[in-house]
Amino acid sequence: MRDSETGTSLNHVNLPNRRARTLKFAALATAGLFVAGCATNAPQDTTDPAGTNAQQIYDLSWPIFAIAGLVGVIVFGVLAFVIVRDRDRGQPIPEQTHGKPKLEIALTILPALILIGVAIPTVGVIMDLDDTSDTECVVNVTGQQWWWEFDYPVQDGCGGITEPIVTSGQMVIPADTNVLIRGTSRDVIHSFWIPRLNGKRDMVPGRVHNLRMQANEPGIYAGQCAEFCGLSHANMRMEVVALDDGDFETWKANQLEDYESPTSEAALRGETSFVTNCSRCHQIDGITDADGVPIVSRPDQQVYSGAAPNLTNLMTRNTFAGASWDLINQDYRDEVWEASPEEFGDLYLAGVTDDVFNEVDLREWLRNSPTKKPMYTDPLELEATDGLVRGMPYLALSEDQIDDLLAYLLERK
């Protein structure tokens, strides 16, 4: 076997050559690792803060990283120096010293001072991030396997909310406003994390956790559940959508609009199909039976967490099923994500229209949801939960039924 670069036989490679090769490898690997950190499309970037809370964390982490890095370089430098200087060349063992009180005291005080220096700003930031006294808008956030629900309680905040609003996957907030998330979970521990807006916060069943959220400018900010929560943990994403005040008012008004009965034949059939197949889990506000009595979903009798997404305004969001798939096509998605803060609101509020509708993924979802997103819905494996599903089960719909349902759902905005 020949070494291609040096042309010498590997068996006789001389030492300096081999060392050079190892070094080259190490350099390449490091560079590779470094380059892997670069990405053009990295929406979950803590080093690109988009709100005051994330900015505070970022401003704190740089100096601390610098201090820690400096300490690391010094320690490893000294270590390397000693290793090289005193490497074994057959010389006698160097002088062993013990008990140099001045040095020892100095080496105790110095790290203590460094730690204190780091702790003071850190504690300050922690307390700032915990402060809720400047809240201007409250949103209840509830995690469950494997999607997030956002409900807006009646309040004076958020520009005034007179009737509760419920949505999922995308949390819409007014930009440049201090929003307070009141988070909890319906089943296991989840963690809410929008890296560009704030740190993560665990959401524990039976407890309410506060988390500040603020985005400087209108835009869309990605995140995902940051606490392993079962099979589809990786598909439990969420997005925060910030709108300027006017657009947020429009969004609110739209969420509270009365139910609009379907217009087309297909959508009418879709409504009937929805009532038969879906309304036992999914709520659509305002839908009534033939006698005008509201149809009330009972997800508590079907789903382990006791909840399923409210579909009243499905097509005002851009994503579905834990923000894991798009309701809009790729081109429009790119447009929304790359929009300037001024253009963003209009693009987002346009919602899912006929020409930008990404039918493929939603069709696949209705055809067989558990193959699209891993969930515990196999009737044979539901003993532990008394027959309750975790996720949306396979519903054995025909393609015609799916066509009708899609027509109906497309009008839900």
Add this chain to the structure above:
Amino acid sequence: MFTTGSKFLIGASVMALIATLVYGIGQGGVLGTVGLTSATVALIGLATLNALLRDSNVFSDDEAPVETSSAAQFSPPSSVWPLGFAFGSVVIAVGLISYQPIVVIGLVALVVTGGEWAVQAWAERASGNVEHNAAVRSRLSNPLEYPVGGAVAIGIIVFSFSRVMLWLSKTNTTIAFSVLAAVVLAIGFAIAYRPKMGAGAVGGVMAVGAVAVVAAGAITGLDGERDIPEFETTSIWQEEAILHPTEYAEGAEEGKHPAGLICESPEEFPEADERASETVASKSGSYQVFLTEDETLAFDVPGPIEEGPAGMVIPRSNPTNVIFRNESDEHRRLSIDFGTETLEVEGEDTEVRHQICTTLIEPGGAQLLTVEADLPTFSADGIVNPNGPGGEEGDGFWLFVPGVDTATLELIVP
């Protein structure tokens, strides 16, 4: 002279005989008695044979080497372990044919005495010096004996305490054990301030105390626990009233409890309301509802926003902890009326009110109520709730305080 082997067999025979008598008389069982009798006869036979043959040891009646042979130089001290071991075996046998749980006692005795016996036998081969051998044994056994013995002793004392506590009434228990704790503390101080007090005195006090505790435990344990009534909750009362209306009405007529639904009643119900306020720590994450001094309901939800006056909003299908704080001057309970639900009552589908409530809370007290609303408020749109403030505005779900008309608060579930 009885030889070593025959002693063991004679012991076993005697135990077997006793077992036969006890079992035979106590149980009147035929098969077991036959078995035990056979065992006794066999053991007696073996013992006799063994005594006659002197353990098949030809030297055992030869006087000459007794003083001079090396074997005669050291005789290990007598040991209780073989006796215990035999006892354990017999207890197991008795247990197997009479009362199974006894077997466990026998097994424990067998393992403990067998282990000790083995260790002792091993230690006795260490040297010809008794003291040295004892030290060898201790070195191996004490690290196990002390902790296990200590644990057993503590277990016995704790168990005795618990018997006494369950025998005394709730209040007396508190008093008795406060006094006891004070006495223990006083003795502790006394010992600490008089370091010269003899070890004997301290040991004596301890021993007397231990015996007193165990004796008290035994006596009270035999006498049995105080009456501990089934713990009745408000939800059990509510369920009783709804599911067994006839019986419930009879009970009310006989004066066993107030009439009507507990969640709609300002009166005190037996048991459920006797335990009143379970004081809860105020957690920042909890919803709070106050019955104010001027008898209205106010609420505070996590987060600083003063929410609109419309009502308290909780998420749907999600257990939410609500702390009720009674700031009025009366005993009051907080109730929630979620409208009607259909239940099968005495064989028929019946519309009943779906309500939950706290127990009666004393002025200044608090209690946690876990609220889960599976239906949204609009499912009760236009249906007037009799426990709301009345009128058209009174539809939906309502928090209310029985007996206080002014205290209502809408519960909104999206």
